[in-house]
Amino acid sequence: MTRATGAPAAPQPASEARRATLETLRGRRSHSRVTEQAPSSAELAELVSAMSAVADHSGLRPWRLIEIRGDRRRILGEALAEAAGETTPEGEERYLGKAQRAPLVLAVVVCERESEKVPRWEQEAVAAGVAHYLGLLLHEAGWGSMWRTGVLARSAPLRRAHRLAKNEELMGWLYIGGIAEGQQRDKPRRPLDPAEHLSSL
Numbered sequence: 001m002t003r004a005t006g007a008p009a010a011p012q013p014a015s016e017a018r019r020a021t022l023e024t025l026r027g028r029r030s031h032s033r034v035t036e037q038a039p040s041s042a043e044l045a046e047l048v049s050a051m052s053a054v055a056d057h058s059g060l061r062p063w064r065l066i067e068i069r070g071d072r073r074r075i076l077g078e079a080l081a082e083a084a085g086e087t088t089p090e091g092e093e094r095y096l097g098k099a100q101r102a103p104l105v106l107a108v109v110v111c112e113r114e115s116e117k118v119p120r121w122e123q124e125a126v127a128a129g130v131a132h133y134l135g136l137l138l139h140e141a142g143w144g145s146m147w148r149t150g151v152l153a154r155s156a157p158l159r160r161a162h163r164l165a166k167n168e169e170l171m172g173w174l175y176i177g178g179i180a181e182g183q184q185r186d187k188p189r190r191p192l193d194p195a196e197h198l199s200s201l
């Protein structure tokens, strides 16, 4: 983008780059089934570094992410089973299976900071922004992901399993992996009519 010195910034006419950005955004889909391939910690860290872009009242950065891979996913499965009160081997197996639906499970945690200006809900909005942006960047990088929560997400067994501090709560997990051949979700979405969501006062 070129800008004359001293001239105010003005919206630019639709460029190829902008069209591509809109296409990426419109084309994002969740993938409930993913392959055993996953982004490395270094690849993930690169995407996480872009989360400085999330709107964040007072710049509190009230969030953190926890990578859960390989056998560590059993800890998540066992905690889910405990939270659900499942004690039968079949029940436990079911929850272990849920925790292992993707090779990388990324827990999204809101870490409430003390602030007179920024209430808890605003801090959760920041953590939610991180989950949304990351899902979008993962999609753009060719990875499949799906944000999952469930009624057990804020239960004591899950808090313990993730070693959350008193000021922390789970926002859910991004289940991340590869997209198998033929599993791309390219069916167009239900069209969105801006007029139903956008009005003037």
Ligand SMILES: Cc1cc2nc3c(=O)[nH]c(=O)nc-3n(C[C@H](O)[C@H](O)[C@H](O)COP(=O)(O)O)c2cc1C
Pocket: 028, 029, 030, 031, 146, 147, 148, 149, 150, 171, 172
């Ligand atoms: C905070 C949050 C929690 C979610 N939890 C679940 C969940 O537990 N189970 C589920 O099937 N979908 C859940 N979803 C919805 C999926 O992530 C996904 O958006 C939905 O399947 C629609 O697919 P799409 O993202 O391709 O439109 C959740 C979404 C959000 C934003």
